[in-house]
Each structure stands twice: as structure tokens, then as C-alpha cells.
Amino acid sequence: MNTLAPLPDETLAGRLKWTLHDYRTIVGQEFTHLWRQPVNFLWALGFPIVMVLLFVYVFGSAMDVTGEGAGVDYVAYAMPGMFAMTMAFGFTNTAWAVAEAKEKGFVDRVRSMPMASSAVVVGRNIADTIHAAIDLFVLFLIALAIGWRSDGTFWETLGAFAILLWLRFALIWVGVWLGLMVKGVEQAGNLFAIAFPFGMVSSVFTPPELMPGWLGAIAAWNPVSATATAIRELFGNPVAAGNSWPEQHALMAALIWPVIITAIFLPLAVRRFRNLGR
Amino acid sequence: MTTTTVEAVNLGKRYKDTAALDGFDISAQAGTVLGLLGPNGAGKTTTVRILTTLLRFDTGSATVAGFDIARDARQVRRRIGLTGQQTAVDEVLTARQNLVLFGRLFRLTKARARERADQLLDQFGLRDAADRQAKGFSGGMKRRLDLAASMILAPQVLFLDEPTTGLDPSGRREVWDAVSGLAADGTTVVLTTHYLDEADRLCDRIAVIDHGRNLVDDTPAGLKRRMGADRLEIVAADPADLAVLHGIVAAVADGETATDEGASSVSAPVKEPVAALTAAATAVRDQGLTVADIGLRRPTLDEAFLELIGTTQKEGQQ
Numbered sequence: 001m002n003t004l005a006p007l008p009d010e011t012l013a014g015r016l017k018w019t020l021h022d023y024r025t026i027v028g029q030e031f032t033h034l035w036r037q038p039v040n041f042l043w044a045l046g047f048p049i050v051m052v053l054l055f056v057y058v059f060g061s062a063m064d065v066t067g068e069g070a071g072v073d074y075v076a077y078a079m080p081g082m083f084a085m086t087m088a089f090g091f092t093n094t095a096w097a098v099a100e101a102k103e104k105g106f107v108d109r110v111r112s113m114p115m116a117s118s119a120v121v122v123g124r125n126i127a128d129t130i131h132a133a134i135d136l137f138v139l140f141l142i143a144l145a146i147g148w149r150s151d152g153t154f155w156e157t158l159g160a161f162a163i164l165l166w167l168r169f170a171l172i173w174v175g176v177w178l179g180l181m182v183k184g185v186e187q188a189g190n191l192f193a194i195a196f197p198f199g200m201v202s203s204v205f206t207p208p209e210l211m212p213g214w215l216g217a218i219a220a221w222n223p224v225s226a227t228a229t230a231i232r233e234l235f236g237n238p239v240a241a242g243n244s245w246p247e248q249h250a251l252m253a254a255l256i257w258p259v260i261i262t263a264i265f266l267p268l269a270v271r272r273f274r275n276l277g278r
Numbered sequence: 279m280t281t282t283t284v285e286a287v288n289l290g291k292r293y294k295d296t297a298a299l300d301g302f303d304i305s306a307q308a309g310t311v312l313g314l315l316g317p318n319g320a321g322k323t324t325t326v327r328i329l330t331t332l333l334r335f336d337t338g339s340a341t342v343a344g345f346d347i348a349r350d351a352r353q354v355r356r357r358i359g360l361t362g363q364q365t366a367v368d369e370v371l372t373a374r375q376n377l378v379l380f381g382r383l384f385r386l387t388k389a390r391a392r393e394r395a396d397q398l399l400d401q402f403g404l405r406d407a408a409d410r411q412a413k414g415f416s417g418g419m420k421r422r423l424d425l426a427a428s429m430i431l432a433p434q435v436l437f438l439d440e441p442t443t444g445l446d447p448s449g450r451r452e453v454w455d456a457v458s459g460l461a462a463d464g465t466t467v468v469l470t471t472h473y474l475d476e477a478d479r480l481c482d483r484i485a486v487i488d489h490g491r492n493l494v495d496d497t498p499a500g501l502k503r504r505m506g507a508d509r510l511e512i513v514a515a516d517p518a519d520l521a522v523l524h525g526i527v528a529a530v531a532d533g534e535t536a537t538d539e540g541a542s543s544v545s546a547p548v549k550e551p552v553a554a555l556t557a558a559a560t561a562v563r564d565q566g567l568t569v570a571d572i573g574l575r576r577p578t579l580d581e582a583f584l585e586l587i588g589t590t591q592k593e594g595q596q
Contacts, residue, residue, distance in 0.1 A: 018385065025382045033370050036411070105366035109428070112330045114355040115383045277334050 019116040026123025027130075034131070044093065045138055048086045052079070052139075055205055056146060065207055065240050076237040079148040080160075081204035084228035086135055087168040088199040091175035092191045094128050098179025099188035102276075111276070121273060125172045132168040136161055151236030160231035163254050167227045170258030173265035180272040203228050207240040208247070220244040223261065226253035283308045283343055283435055283466040284329065290337035291324055291490075298324040299335070300490035306483070308434075311457065311467040313481035315474070317587060321490040322470035323363065326439045329468065330360045343434045359428030359436040363443065365420045366427070369413035373404050373423050376412060380427045398426040402456060418449025425456055429465075436460060438469040442476060454480060474583055486586050493586050502577050510554050511545040512562070513571040520544060523569070526561045530554040545575070 034041055055063075060074040101107050101120060111117050140161075150157045182188050201219050202208075208219035219225055220242055229250035232239045239250075246253035284306040291299040299321050306312035314322045327333040329342055331351040340347045343357035367376050374395050381391030399408045402422040407415065412423060421441065428436060441457065442450040457480055461467050471477055477484050478498045485495045494501065510530065512523050520537055523544045528535040531546030531554075538545070548554035551574050562569055 021385070022383060025379065028382075029368065029371070029379055032375060033368075036370050103364070105362035105364040106368070108327075108332055108362050109360060109366040109380075110383065111332055112355060112358065112360040113380075113383055114352055115385075119383075277332060 019119070022116045022119035023123045023126060026119045027127045030123070030127030030131070034134075041134075045135060047089070048082055048135075048139060049142060051085070052082050052142065052146070055082075059205075063206065065210075065238060073238050075146060075148050077232070077240065078205060079143045080232045080235055080237055081202075081228045082143070083136060083139060083161075083164050083231065084167070084202070084224050085199045085204045086139060087132060087164050087227065088171065088202075088204075088224045089192075089195045090128065090132055090135075090168050091171040091178070092188070092195045093131075094124065094172050094175025095179035095182065095191050096185065096188045097124060097128075098176050099182050100185050102180060103184045107276070117273075118270075121176050121269065124176065125169070128172050128175075129165060129169050132165060133161075136164060148237075150234075152234050156234040156236075160234040163227055163230055163234070163251075166255070166258045167223065170261040170265075173262055173269050177265050177269040177272055180269065180276070198222070199224060203240075203247075207242065208244075209240070209242040216242070217244070220247050223253075223257035226250050226257050230254035281308045282306070284312070284341075284468055286325070286329065286338065286340035288338035289325070289328060289335055289340060291328065291333070291335045297490050299328070302338070302487070302490060303492050304485050304495065306435075306466055306468055308466050309461060309464045310482040311461045311469065311480050313477040313484045314468065314470040314487055315472065315477045315484050315583065316470075316487040317472060320488045322487060323439055324490070325487075326360075326362075326437050326468065326470060330358055330437050331355055332360075356431070357434045359431070359433035361421075361424050361428045361436070361438045361441060363439045365424040367412050367420060367423050369420075370411060372409050372411055373399060373415075374408045376423060376427060377430065381430050384430050386430070394430055398429060401429075401459075402426045403452075416449065417445045418452040421445060421449065421453050422456055425453070429460070432463075433465065435466045435468065438467065440470055440472070442471070442473065450476070486583060488587055501583075508548060508551045508577075509545045509575045510548045510551070510558060511543055511571070511573060511575050512558065512569050514542045514544070515568045515570045517542045519567055519569075522565065522567065523562075526558055526565075529561070530557045542570070548574075 055078050056075055060078065063074045063078075064072070065074060065077045098121075107120055110120050150160070152160065178191060179188060182191070201215065202222040203219060203225040208216040208225065210216075211219055221244065226246045229239060229241055229247055230253070233250060241247040241250065282305050284304065286302060286304050289299050289302040290297065302321065302325060304312065304314070304325070314325060316322050324333065328335045329340060329347060331347055331354055335348075342354045345353040345357070347354050368379065371379065377395035377398055378388075378391045381394050382388070386394060399405050402425065404419065404423060404426065407419060412420060415423065425438075425441070438457065442453050445453065454476070457467055457469070469480065481498060483495060483497055484501055486493045486501070494504070496504070510527060512527060514520050514523055517539070520539070520542065524535055524537055527544045527546050530548060532549040533547040535544060535546040537543075555572070555574055559572055562572065
């Protein structure tokens with residue numbers, strides 16, 4: 001009466017087929033979540049929306065980022081920053097989801113099954129990237145509603161969103177690594193303490209040039225700044241870039257930073273995952 | 279014919295300075311329930327995690343369902359089910375969606391996964407709750423769903439790590455019934471518990487473990503027998519009768535007769551419990567005495583357990 005789970009053919013193609021099958025199943029699970037808990041999804045978007053309202057309407061009138069007077073063009077400057085910041089904060093969602101899966105024993109169950117155990121991590125990654133695309137789309141609509149416009153061509157605009165997702169994709173590995181590192185869901189919640197300076201000490205809301213020298217340097221080299229500045233260029237929004245290399249070559253920096261982040265954190269995440277068996 | 283489906287020999291696992299497992303042996307025959315009984319930190323969960331291929335081990339060897347857990351982990355994984363200490367179901371999904379999800383991860387086709395989900399929902403009494411989100415389930419229902427999820431392939435060996443911890447009495451009963459049913463259908467079950475009544479009720483054999491070692495491996499009845507004979511006990515209605523009762527008990531005793539003044543009782547070990555009880559009761563009646571209680575007391579598993587664990591703790595202190 002016992003049935004056996006089929007095993008993949010011992011060929012590369014056979015294994016690949018099963019691995020993709022497992023990834024698709026896990027991604028499907030994530031979408032069922034989204035579908036059944038739209039309220040959670042909206043709550044997650046609540047934070048960037050509140051930040052938009054706060055910075056654009058409360059602080060914005062005092063911000064002079066273009067040198068043409070307080071409040072001038074601030075919406076055009078801040079919105080791309082908002083997009084970048086939402087991507088930057090996204091890794092906390094990943095870390096939380098991974099920590100929860102680990103704490104609840106879901107990771108263990110999957111590891112005791114004859115499936116591609118990487119599916120927990122990679123499936124999460126794919127689901128989070130798609131999730132982030134939906135986040136961006138909603139923010140994009142809100143931005144249009146409060147008067148922000150992209151002056152770039154259709155392809156430049158699309159390219160800007162691709163760059164945003166590129167950053168989010170790289171940060172997922174950071175999230176997976178941290179999610180496996182922390183003790184549990186409660187600790188994962190505290191990761192906002194890292195996310196906050198990472199997202200905000202950047203050109204998201206204010207040009208690094210206006211910050212104290214050392215802080216400005218950190219902000220200028222922050223990967224989030226590179227992405228924010230690059231998409232401002234693509235959208236044709238005010239850039240207010242300083243003289244540092246990443247600010248002068250924002251597009252290049254926005255492409256390279258995620259590669260570096262992935263190169264560091266993907267192996268760390270994989271090693272951490274393997275070490276669950278230690 | 280009995281076949282050994284789980285066998286571990288001399289398993290060892292160290293974490294820095296502490297030995298989680300220290301030369302651990304167990305074996306379980308096909309279609310039986312083996313209980314790993316021990317206090318917290320005894321090595322129960324470590325054993326389950328090693329046997330389910332989740333954790334590497336340092337020394338020894340083990341086979342599960344005929345495959346070496348180190349060399350053929352993937353073959354082992356095709357033949358086992360695991361229900362860990364937490365209920366690893368997706369609480370956002372419905373019961374049915376959970377079972378289909380795990381069915382898909384076990385590479386069943388969509389149609390087969392749905393069919394199997396329906397069977398399991400019936401088997402575990404979840405039919406009425408099939409399309410409700412698991413987060414609204416009672417503890418017992420979540421556990422049953424969890425068990426069902428680990429039963430998708432009707433595994434040869436099912437590992438349950440503290441399956442009833444935190445459940446209320448009716449929830450425990452639900453899980454017990456499910457586990458008994460599985461074993462009756464031929465699944466070998468290895469479960470950990472620190473509830474003695476659970477081990478007594480469910481297990482064919484019990485391995486009492488402490489400090490990463492298997493102290494005793496026996497049937498529940500055998501464990502109790504190790505505690506010695508049954509005891510005949512008479513509780514006096516009037517403490518003044520204690521001396522007479524002592525005489526009655528001593529007449530049928532197979533060992534030292536003890537008087538407990540506080541409890542107003544007299545007791546002694548007896549080899550022929552029923553004959554001794556009858557003789558004592560007759561004697562009480564013949565002498566025209568009134569007693570509060572007269573009966574046989576079997577040593578409980580609690581006593582067996584505490585004595586075994588107590589022995590190792592004394593050894594540890596020396």
C-alpha cells in the first residue's frame with residue numbers, strides 16, 4: 001500500500017524539470033497567500049505610502065533639493081527615492097517569511113521530503129520579486145495620482161523599473177540569509193533597525209551633498225542611492241548628484257551593486273541553508 | 279515475519295562540549311510503534327532529526343526503511359513522513375490546499391494530489407473543515423492536518439516529535455486514534471514523548487533515553503515489571519486496626535510488609551495477585567473488620583521512568 005515519490009531521472013534535464021516543478025509549486029503557494037490575504041499585502045504597502053505623504057506634504061515644502069527654492073520639484077525628486085526605498089526595505093519581508101517558515105517547521109518538513117530543498121529559498125526569491133513588481137505598480141499609480149510624471153521614453157521608464165527590481169532581487173539573498181540567521185520571527189521583526197538606516201542614509205529623500213561630509217560619503221556609496229539616482233536619470237527627474245564616482249556613474253553603479261550583493265550573500269545564504277543539518 | 283525498518287547503532291552527535299547523542303541504539307520492527315521517552319534535553323528530538331536526514335551525525339550508522347540514512351538520504355526521504363514539534367502546515371491555506379501543496383511537492387500529478395487530499399481529509403476526519411483556513415482550526419485539528427500532510431505517500435516509517443504536546447485531552451485522543459490507525463495499517467511509527475500515559479497507550483516498545491543514551495528498550499508491560507511485583511494494599515478505616523491488617527497482609531505477602539501510618543495503609547508485594555487479594559479480603563471479612571479500601575496496585579510507568587532516570591542522575595553525580 002505504500003507509494004513512493006517518483007524520483008527525477010538522473011540526467012541534468014530530468015533534475016532540472018523536477019526542480020522547476022518544485023519552484024513553481026512554492027511560488028504558487030505564495031500567490032495563494034497573496035490572494036487569500038490581500039489585507040496583509042495592503043498593510044505592507046502602508047509604510048511607503050505613509051512615507052510618501054509625510055515627505056511630500058509634511059517635510060517637502062521645506063526641502064530644497066534643486067537649489068531653486070524650498071519645495072520646488074520635490075515630488076519629482078522624492079518619488080523615485082520612494083521606489084528605491086521600498087525595494088531596499090523589501091528584504092525585511094523576505095527575512096520575516098524565511099524566519100517564519102523555519103520557526104514553524106515548514107523548512108524541516110520540506111527538507112525531509114524528496115524534493116529540491118533549494119525550492120524553499122529560490123521559490124521565495126521568485127515570489128518576492130513578483131511581489132515587489134506588484135508593490136512598484138501600486139506605488140507607481142499613487143505617484144501618478146499625486147502629480148509625479150516620468151519624462152523618459154517608454155523604454156527608459158520600463159528600464160528604470162527593471163533596475164529597481166534588480167536591486168530587490170539582490171537584496172532577497174540578504175533577506176534569506178538574515179531569515180536563516182535570526183532566532184525566530186520575533187527577531188526578524190527587529191531587522192527594521194538595519195533596514196531603516198540602509199534605506200534612509202541615501203539619496204532617497206535628500207541629496208548626500210547636503211549631509212555632513214562623512215555621512216554624505218556613506219550615502220553616496222549606498223547601493224540604494226545608486227538605484228535612486230539611476231532611475232531619476234531614466235525618468236528625467238531632478239538628479240542633484242554630487243561628484244562621487246557612483247553618483248556620476250549612477251546607472252553603472254545601479255547595475256553593479258546588485259551583482260556584488262548577490263556575489264556575497266547568495267553563497268552565504270546557501271551555506272547557511274546547508275548548515276541547517278549541522 | 280518481522281522486519282526491522284528502523285535501526286540505529288551507536289549513533290553519536292556532539293555540539294561543541296556537549297554530547298547530544300552518546301552511543302545511541304534503537305530498532306523498530308515493521309508496523310510497530312516505538313516510543314522514545316525521556317526528559318527534555320535527553321536527545322529525543324536529535325534522534326528524530328538524524329533519522330529523518332535533517333541532521334548529520336558524527337559516529338555510528340542507521341538504516342531507515344532499508345536504506346542507509348547517510349548514503350541514501352534521498353531514498354530514505356521517499357519512504358518517511360515527519361511531523362515535527364510545531365505544526366508545519368500553512369495556516370493561510372485551507373486544509374485541502376495544504377494537502378494538495380504537499381502532494382505536489384511529493385511529485386504527485388494535480389489530479390492525484392487532489393484525490394489523495396480527499397482520501398486523507400476523510401481518514402483524518404477533516405472533511406467538514408476541508409475548505410476552511412487552517413488558522414481557525416483547534417490544536418487537535420491542526421495536528422491531524424499535520425499528520426495527514428506527512429501521510430501523503432503512506433510512508434513506511436512515520437516520525438512524530440512530541441505529537442500531542444500542548445493539546446487538550448480531546449485533541450490528544452484524536453491524535454492517538456490517528457496514530458493507532460496508522461500502525462494498524464502497517465506504518466512503522468517512531469514517536470517521542472514525555473507523557474508516560476501516551477507511551478503506555480500507544481507504543482509497542484519504549485526506549486527510555488537520557489543523556490543521549492538508550493537506558494532501556496522494552497515493552498510498556500516489561501518496563502513496569504522491572505519495577506517488581508504488584509502490591510496488595512489495604513487502607514484502614516480506623517487506624518487502630520493497622521496492626522491486625524498488617525498481620526493479614528503479611529500472611530499473603532511475598533516480601534516485606536510496610537505500614538504507612540500517614541495514609542493508614544498496609545501494603546506488600548505479592549506474586550499471585552488475585553489469590554492474595556481474595557485471601558486478604560476473606561480474612562478481613564472473617565474478622566469482621568471494616569476497611570476504607572482494599573486492592574492491587576500496579577507499579578506505574580511513572581515510577582519505572584523516575585527510577586530509571588534517577589539511577590542515571592546518581593551515576594552522573596559520582
